[in-house]
Amino acid sequence: MSYFSHQDGVLHAENVSLSAIAEQFGTPTYVYSKAALLENFSAYHDACQGRDALVCYAMKANSNLAVLDLLARQGAGFDIVSGGELLRVIAAGGDPGKTIFSGVGKTVEEMQLALEKGILCFNVESIPELHRLNEVAGKLGMRAPVSLRVNPNVDAKTHPYIATGLKANKFGVAFDDALDTYRTAASLPHLDVVGIDCHIGSQLLDDAPLLEALDKLIELIDTLHAEGTHLHHLDIGGGIGVDYGVAGDKPPVPVGDYLGRLFKRIDAWRAEKHGGQPIKVIFEPGRSIVANAGVLLTKTEFLKPGAEKNFCIVDAAMNDLMRPTLYQAWMGVQPVTPRDGEKLVWDIVGPVCESGDWLARERELALEPGDLLAIMTAGAYGMTMASNYNTRGRAAEVIVDGDATHLVRRRETPAEVFALETMMK
């Protein structure tokens, strides 16, 4: 269900009106629903009940400490892509022992930190990374748990910037090179080969490419098994999409259906070929946990109708929400208090000095200056991609829980934006 709906003519997050939030905290502000967040996580968690499985939330989608804390309390692990994200896990009370470290460019310092904190696994993406990790672990007198990110070369049929499982992507080890890479890993004294992983892309509406990827991973696990390398876990990555409301898009596959099909295949394979051997299954969902649990609340500053285009200039901008300009992403726009009156077709744009500074295009709305708008489904890859371009302080973040509102990140001031800078002596 949606936790953002109009009640008595005003858009609410759970039981709190967005106009009250704008009044109390100002705009632009990201507003999240706790219930939506927990419901999305439960879809994964419930489908894993009674199984050896772990849901590692891909926190680059939304890494606010309050979000991490809520998920950690539900038993979530985390998928991180930097040392900074590991420090966030720890600051939020998450368990490093349930944390996996993805990404193509891990530094020596990041590897050291992750080893010292005792993370569950490094998802390694190249041979030079294996050698670096072996060396770092050796210096610490430790063994590093590794999984190889295999590139199964399946087409996720998504936006090129978020398709990651094709040969032409920078991510992972090519499927044809995987066996040799595993042999290299197994020969290094300070590595423990424990798993296999992939992540083929994001915003997948269909699970067929994921199941295809699963079959390729299984094929490799069998070959490795025959060579005497036994993997403890299989990590299928994230990628399940959400309904952004794009006309003509089919709804995304329900998470429970996808996990049901995936476990069915894994069970059949284990019974048939894997000698009933147990294998832990790991998921790395990001977007599907947080996207529809958040909106970006913004206020109309000026209306600028014109001969070719009508512009609605709002106080949120591309620095707050990059998805439209970065991916040409379509995001829904809802007036907080819809008004009667003539509807015009508007481009919703921000105050930043770039023509790419737009949030939505060609939306039919009846608007007046001062009106509040909600950019819908903005909980993922919104705040985490925000920048300070134009010396704009980043937006506030609020979580609504029933009737209660919690400020979980206060608005950044311009002075804070340049506080780290000094003039030359």
Ligand SMILES: *Cc1c(COP(=O)(O)O)cnc(C)c1O
């Ligand atoms: C971004 C990312 C994810 C999460 O992807 P979603 O599409 O948000 O579910 C998972 N794993 C890795 C390695 C990623 O880079």
